[in-house]
Amino acid sequence: MIIKTSRFGEVECQEEHIFRFVEGPLGFSEAKNFIILNHPGNAVFKWLQSTDNPELAFVVAEPFYFFPDYAFDLEDNDVKVLGIQDREKVLVYTIILIPGDPKKITTNLKAPVIVNGENRKGKQVVLLDERYSTKHYIFPQETQD
């Protein structure tokens, strides 16, 4: 099938590659179907592109790449709604916020996007863990100069 995107134009995609969100990302509850597209020429950033709304897309990344110690417990309820049986099949992405200065890119570790590769269900969950906030710099911030 063909997905329309405002950024990449028309994208060919297999029906079975679409992630079905239990509920859309917070503030976008109607957006329930997404695909993950690679960012051309870059293995770190990906696009979480809505298949319903060509204009809705988020830049995401695998947070463990920048934060090797990032860890959290999913609430039982989220484990149930996502139908998670095998944790090895679970993918975690966090949404990236890109300001004018790329060195100041932040990511939202408080509300990761969890997708279950086994049944392709997804959800943005909110962690109770106080260590994580909605804005973590992904690059070390230089204090000199």
Added chain:
Amino acid sequence: MLALTRKVGQSIVIGDRIEITVVEVKGDQIRLGIKAPKEVSIYRKEIYDEIQAENQAAADLLGLSPNDLDGVLSEAVEVTKKHTKKI
């Protein structure tokens, strides 16, 4: 907004499937118990608002012209490469 008066131990029911009970009142703090189906997410409003705003800001990226966004992203990619060499 509908306002209802309840005592500790009393509840309100929203639709068929959501029940909210006043568990405890201590000074100006009220502890609520919530029964809801597992598909219904429950958030503290300030956290919900914060994440919604963050999502909105991230989605607004596409409001940048494609050229500007490409510039920022390629620069981000370069910065990523520089930093990941150190890892």
